[in-house]
Structures are given as structure tokens and as C-alpha cells.
Amino acid sequence: MPDATPSLLSVPALASMFRFQWEDAQQCHVLLYPEGMIKLNQSAGEILQLCDGRRDVAAIVAALEAKFQASGLGGDVLEFLEVAHDNRWISY
Amino acid sequence: MTIAGSVTERASARCGPPLWLLAEVTYRCPLHCVFCYNPVDYTRYGEELSTDEWLRVLREARKLGAAQLGFSGGEPLVRDDLEILVAEAHRLGYYTNLITSGVGLTEQRIKAFKEAGLDHIQLSFQDSTQELNDFLTHTRTFDLKERVMKAVRAYGYPTVLNVVLHRLNIDHIEQILAMAEAMGVEYLELANTQFYAWAMVNRDLLLPTREQVERAEAVTNAFRERIGDRMRVFFVVPDYYAKRPKACMNGWGSVFLTITADGVALPCHEARQLPGLTFPNVREAELGWIWNESPGFNAYRGDAWMQEPCRTCPEKSKDFGGCRCQAYLLTGDATNADPACDLSPHHHLIGEAVLRAAARPPDVRKIVFRNDKNSRALSEG
Numbered sequence: 001m002p003d004a005t006p007s008l009l010s011v012p013a014l015a016s017m018f019r020f021q022w023e024d025a026q027q028c029h030v031l032l033y034p035e036g037m038i039k040l041n042q043s044a045g046e047i048l049q050l051c052d053g054r055r056d057v058a059a060i061v062a063a064l065e066a067k068f069q070a071s072g073l074g075g076d077v078l079e080f081l082e083v084a085h086d087n088r089w090i091s092y
Numbered sequence: 093m094t095i096a097g098s099v100t101e102r103a104s105a106r107c108g109p110p111l112w113l114l115a116e117v118t119y120r121c122p123l124h125c126v127f128c129y130n131p132v133d134y135t136r137y138g139e140e141l142s143t144d145e146w147l148r149v150l151r152e153a154r155k156l157g158a159a160q161l162g163f164s165g166g167e168p169l170v171r172d173d174l175e176i177l178v179a180e181a182h183r184l185g186y187y188t189n190l191i192t193s194g195v196g197l198t199e200q201r202i203k204a205f206k207e208a209g210l211d212h213i214q215l216s217f218q219d220s221t222q223e224l225n226d227f228l229t230h231t232r233t234f235d236l237k238e239r240v241m242k243a244v245r246a247y248g249y250p251t252v253l254n255v256v257l258h259r260l261n262i263d264h265i266e267q268i269l270a271m272a273e274a275m276g277v278e279y280l281e282l283a284n285t286q287f288y289a290w291a292m293v294n295r296d297l298l299l300p301t302r303e304q305v306e307r308a309e310a311v312t313n314a315f316r317e318r319i320g321d322r323m324r325v326f327f328v329v330p331d332y333y334a335k336r337p338k339a340c341m342n343g344w345g346s347v348f349l350t351i352t353a354d355g356v357a358l359p360c361h362e363a364r365q366l367p368g369l370t371f372p373n374v375r376e377a378e379l380g381w382i383w384n385e386s387p388g389f390n391a392y393r394g395d396a397w398m399q400e401p402c403r404t405c406p407e408k409s410k411d412f413g414g415c416r417c418q419a420y421l422l423t424g425d426a427t428n429a430d431p432a433c434d435l436s437p438h439h440h441l442i443g444e445a446v447l448r449a450a451a452r453p454p455d456v457r458k459i460v461f462r463n464d465k466n467s468r469a470l471s472e473g
Contacts, residue, residue, distance in 0.1 A: 017250060024157070025109045025156070025157025025159075026157070032159055032187035033187070034187075034250075034252070035160060037159055
């Protein structure tokens, strides 16, 4: 069993049951799953967009820090990934 | 980090987008389920929408903001253009769900659906007396469902089974759960019959007693504890034994849009029977107008239409007065509170129905199966 707590080396991928996309009508990213939809806030959307099964968490953090010209986002990203994993949106 | 809302939390928004599109692509069906929710007079309705007409509906609804799409029927697999519709729906960005009995779901078609981008398959256990017996004795029906489940799993889909419970099968709950376990089902929905359409015609035969429901729920709870994470089991309590009505369709014209086989747009799949309302056909009107402007879709939006006790009820924003179709079916007036609510002055009608059904053993010879002959007879009546 993979560890539920992500590290910088974890490689998160969206779980196959979910579809992640931008919804114009909602003006936000969403996760679609059987008979439901989760509306994501901006940061959740930005992180999940990078969970492609290829990048590790370190690369995701680096990409976000570059995009938003920020630093020290690692903690927030790991915290969100834990929530996302608990909800089975992603797997490692 | 917070996750803002979900489909079920945005019910108060008036006239937001129709998030859910239910495409009842055909009323044709190889089965004859006694609880079918298709209209009893389905044989009266006109020609099915063509492939091009469905493609237009999919595009227009997606433009309005629909994100979930259910292909249902009848049996949607009866249509040989379903792969074309799924492919276009996927391309448009829908989450696509196929709701099927599995009859006609060959491995070849599952493969084609997968390639077309189908996201999800829900297999329903269709019930007639024959099928019930088959199922409980491990014969044909079990074999069909097991074969389909295997193929569904092989193509990477979660295995989802829906079983409609009623008076004639609910006492076999142990066997039903055991079969689901043997098939390796991951999600099992045990849906107690809701009494509309064909189920309403057969209500005295299908309405379980309170003891039956309570026992089934207890058995299900014990099963849940044993099975743990291997299977998620949902037990949907029947309206007739609830104290408050369901928030039907999350409010009229709030998130659900049904298009029937012949193109009629409805706020829920039972609304066609309501008197005094006209629902537009997508052949004659654009979907944006239908959803936002048409009188039928606006009839029970908001709460100005409500009577007492709903009008001043603090729970009206939670359940919207329940189901308009159930209010009409039981009281003759769709603006009444849903009698499933124990605050409704008509709640006694529910109790009387329960007593009437319980008063005598079900006579299965009186079952009215959903078929063309019975539909024609019921249309005339």
C-alpha cells in the first residue's frame, strides 16, 4: 500500500474515476465524478492541473512557484495533496 | 485549502445552469420491469429524436453549463448510434454515464464506448418475477450480470450495481448482497421503489411493510460492517417511510434537465404527467429558452407557488416542499406539500396506502408489467 502522506518525491495522478476541467459556466475548475461535481477554488485547481502522473511533488511546487513568482508553497501543496488523497481524487 | 461547494449545495441558486442532463434516448426496452419510471402511456408518444437532433441537444445543453450526462431509457443500448452520442458528449466535456440493464452490452460495445470516452457505467438489476428467480438461484440473470461486470472491470470502469427493492424482493436482501459480493461489485445502490408511473400502478403489490424495510436496513448495516472498504453500499429509504420529503430534483428547474425519447424537455422524468403544464419539445424550441424562459420550467421555481404548510415552513429551502409529481399523484394538486412530509395535511394518504398494501398478501398474478400492450390499455383508461 502506498503511503497516504505525500512527500516531495511522490508522483500524484488523478484517480481514473474523476474528470478534471475548467467549467466556463462555473468560472472555476471542477472535478466531475459519477453523479456529482466538486467546484475547486483557484489554488486547488492550479495544483490538480499539475497532477499528471509524471511530475513529482517537488516539480509541482517548483512549477507553481515559478508561475506565481512565489516561494515556500511546498507546505500548502503537501497539505492539499493529503486532503485530495483522503478524498480519493488522486493516487500516488 | 477549502473546496467550495458541490452540486447538492447550490440548490438555492435560482435558474443557474442545468448541471444534470438526463437523455432518455429511447422508450424501447427488452425488459418489462414492474417499477419502470417511464410514463405508462409511452406508446402514445411520437418518433424518437434522430442522431443529429440528439447531437444538437448535447451541444445546446453543454453551452448552458450541463456537465453531467446520463444516457438512459428504456434501454439506451437499443440505439445503435449510442457510440456516436457518447463520443460527441465526451468531446464537449461532459462526464458521461451509461445507465443500463446490461442486456446487449457486449465486450465489443464496451470497448467502443471506452474508445469514445465513456466515463462510467451503472448496471441496473432489472426485475421481473422470472429475473428475480433467476437471480436468486444463480442462473441466467446472474450469469449475464457477472459476465457484463467482468467486461466492465476489464475496461477499467468501477463496478456499480443498482438494485430496486420492493415488497416482493426485499426479504431476499441477504441473497442480493451475497450476489453483489460474489460479482465483486464496488458500489451497490439499494434503491427502494419510488411510487410513480408503473410502480404506482403496482403499488399495492410493491409497497413493502415498515418491518420489511427496517429488517432490510439492519441486514444491510451488518453487511456494511463486515465488508468494510471493499464495497460501498447505499440504502435509499423509501419516501413512504420517511418523515420529511426528499429534496426532489434539488428543486424544480434547479439543476436537472430531462429530454425524453421524443424530444420533450422536462424538469424531472415524471413531470410529463402533470396537468396544466406544457413542456416544450427540443424540435420546436432552443434549449436556452426552454430552461430559462419557458412557463413549464418556471412553474415551481422559487417558492411563490407554495401553499401552507410549506409557505411558512423553515425547512422549505431545504426540501422545496418535496416532489411536485408525488403531490399531484396523491392529492390531485401539484402545489400541495408532498404528502411524504408528516406536516402535510394529506400525510394520512401515505399511511392509508401502507395499511391497504399490508392488509393482504401480494397477488403476483395482478402485476401489470411494463409492455406495449399494457401501455396502450393504460393510455385509453
